[in-house]
Amino acid sequence: MSDPVLLQRFAAWLQPQPSAVDAERSAFFQNGIIVLDTNVLLSLYEYTETSREEVLSALEQTAGRLWMPYQVGLEFVRGRRSTLESRKRALADAASDVNKKLMAARKAIIEAKNLVRTQLDKYARAPEEVASLDALVKDAEVDKHLSVYRDEFRRHLDMLKTDHGLALNATDAEDPILPRVAELYGEGVGQQPDDDVLRKRLEEATAFRFPNKIPPGFADSDKDTPLKSAGDFLLWEEVVEYVSHLPEPSRRVLFVSNDTKEDWYESGSGTRSSRPWPSLVDELKRRAGAELRVETQLHFYSGIREFLNVELAEDTYAEIVRVSETYDAKIHSDGQLVTEETAPRLPPPEGLPLVALQSVGLTSPAVRAAVDSSSPSHWTFQWWLIGVTAQLGRRVPDDREPGVGFAAASRSSERPSPLWKPGTVLPPGEWLHRDSSWIAPWFMELLDATPKIDRAVLRGLAAQQAQENRRSHG
Structure with missing residues (x-):
């Protein structure tokens, strides 16, 4: 006896998920x-x-x-x-x-x-x-x-x-x-x-x-x-x-x-x-x-x-x-959060890092080279730049653009990770709230390699993001 019409008509939907066995x-x-x-x-x-x-x-x-x-x-x-x-x-x-x-x-x-x-x-x-x-x-x-x-x-x-x-x-x-x-x-x-x-x-x-x-x-x-x-x-x-x-x-x-x-x-x-x-x-x-x-x-x-x-x-x-x-x-990556752990393994969408760079007026050849690079060693910076420019309203993110769930700096009483540097490593006047800030090691390396013309822009973005995150988390 054959199956009822309902079971025949929707057989594909009623089957369990295909498996290797x-x-x-x-x-x-x-x-x-x-x-x-x-x-x-x-x-x-x-x-x-x-x-x-x-x-x-x-x-x-x-x-x-x-x-x-x-x-x-x-x-x-x-x-x-x-x-x-x-x-x-x-x-x-x-x-x-x-x-x-x-x-x-x-x-x-x-x-x-x-x-x-x-x-x-x-x-x-x-x-x-x-x-x-x-x-x-x-x-x-x-x-x-x-x-x-x-x-x-x-x-x-x-x-x-x-x-x-x-x-x-x-x-x-x-x-x-x-x-x-x-x-x-x-x-x-x-x-x-x-x-x-x-x-x-x-x-x-x-x-x-x-x-x-x-x-x-x-x-x-x-x-x-x-x-x-x-x-x-x-x-x-x-x-x-x-x-x-x-x-x-x-x-x-x-x-x-x-x-x-x-x-x-x-x-x-x-x-x-x-x-x-x-x-x-x-x-x-x-x-x-x-x-x-x-x-x-x-x-x-x-x-x-x-x-x-x-x-x-x-x-x-x-x-x-x-x-x-x-x-x-x-x-x-679409619709999911890119983390500091996944960023070095995930190339950003083509052209998006450049859009983020242009939205904040970064102009030095060194930063442009890091944004154009296809090396995994630069992907963390590229993802951060994508995330911070969207978070701070410097550009309008695309609907299908992945979210970025990490920051370059943090304001807190405790060090986020043993490798993070205290804000006091930077001279007075270069960082807001130096005594209560912590800076990611990859961001410190980036600042050291960045010409003065863009260093202030990057510091400002990171510091503002840290302040926004602190405010949003109470």
């Missing part, structure tokens, strides 16, 4: 088609060379069933360069930052020696001790000791430049990943939709689906152009059309993506998503007579290991976890 899961790895989202393919540029080879070998076991929508192919071939450029900038910024910090260390050592020397000369009249100190801490000796660290740091950074097996200035012809991906897919790449079809799909997305938050893709509705906003929906439409023409036994789609935003996943009880939208399962069943399973990259590769008997080394799987978590942190 579902009895039906193996069928999606062994039959039907596999669609990899653009972010999964671009992840290949993030792995080390050894791990990338293992991942590509694992994907070769699914090569006969991989299918690439035209939209994915377009985003992939256009996104490769920016992925490589981002890594190139990050490594260049890291090398520059290391050199600056070593120069600051050199300066601090010499200044510390001069301070002790002055005290010896002033209070002890100990010329022998002064001469001994001068002999111990010579500029050349300091440089010699620091060069050990400089060489070792440089060695590690140079290793990172070569460990991925990708030339940072590679041309298309020198890209080793592109031909491997092309070989994986063979003829399994979608055709470019006709202009009339594309126009019709864009109208449906922007006029009907996005305003009503019908998945997928509505979370991207505020991008620069309708074409950019509708990328996920265009991909989805290609999948629906393609699978509807497959033989009945092959109408299974395993869609793999790192994207778990609200336009792909139903909201859970907390701040994270719980399961792929049942409406996606319903729509593919209704329009194409096909079954759908949506998995993250992590679950997909664990499924390959389990159902296709593919070996992936633990180091490789750890890299998959690392790359996925980085992407996951980025896409889940």
Whole structure:
């Protein structure tokens, strides 16, 4: 006896959240088609060379069933360069930052020696001790000791430049990943939709689906152009059309993506998503007579290991976890609070740090370089600047802009953290309420490296924010 109509009609909504132990899961790895989202393919540029080879070998076991929508192919071939450029900038910024910090260390050592020397000369009249100190801490000796660290740091950074097996200035012809991906897919790449079809799909997305938050893709509705906003929906439409023409036994789609935003996943009880939208399962069943399973990259590769008997080394799987978590942190920043702990792992939205900088009139090349930097060592400052300019009303934040939940300074009777500096480390007149203030160590480093023209602006922002926070907390 068949199920009542109500249970049939809403079967997708009544099913529990998909899990790794579902009895039906193996069928999606062994039959039907596999669609990899653009972010999964671009992840290949993030792995080390050894791990990338293992991942590509694992994907070769699914090569006969991989299918690439035209939209994915377009985003992939256009996104490769920016992925490589981002890594190139990050490594260049890291090398520059290391050199600056070593120069600051050199300066601090010499200044510390001069301070002790002055005290010896002033209070002890100990010329022998002064001469001994001068002999111990010579500029050349300091440089010699620091060069050990400089060489070792440089060695590690140079290793990172070569460990991925990708030339940072590679041309298309020198890209080793592109031909491997092309070989994986063979003829399994979608055709470019006709202009009339594309126009019709864009109208449906922007006029009907996005305003009503019908998945997928509505979370991207505020991008620069309708074409950019509708990328996920265009991909989805290609999948629906393609699978509807497959033989009945092959109408299974395993869609793999790192994207778990609200336009792909139903909201859970907390701040994270719980399961792929049942409406996606319903729509593919209704329009194409096909079954759908949506998995993250992590679950997909664990499924390959389990159902296709593919070996992936633990180091490789750890890299998959690392790359996925980085992407996951980025896409889940919308609507969530960026903390001092998460800021160094989360690149700010492109262009937002510059908007924050311009809103307060910071003009020095040093601060502009820190704002433009793609190095994680500058992300904490960039996020703070984004947060403080919004908090103090210096600019109007975007509705989808992440909130920032940390400050550069605090007014309290107790030190917030053992590393925070008392406000008295700054000269009188440079900080309000010096005796009751504490300053974050990263902010002190920033002030030390900032020219006078911008230092006063940064100090003022931090001090005002500390006062606002104290007032709001009673």
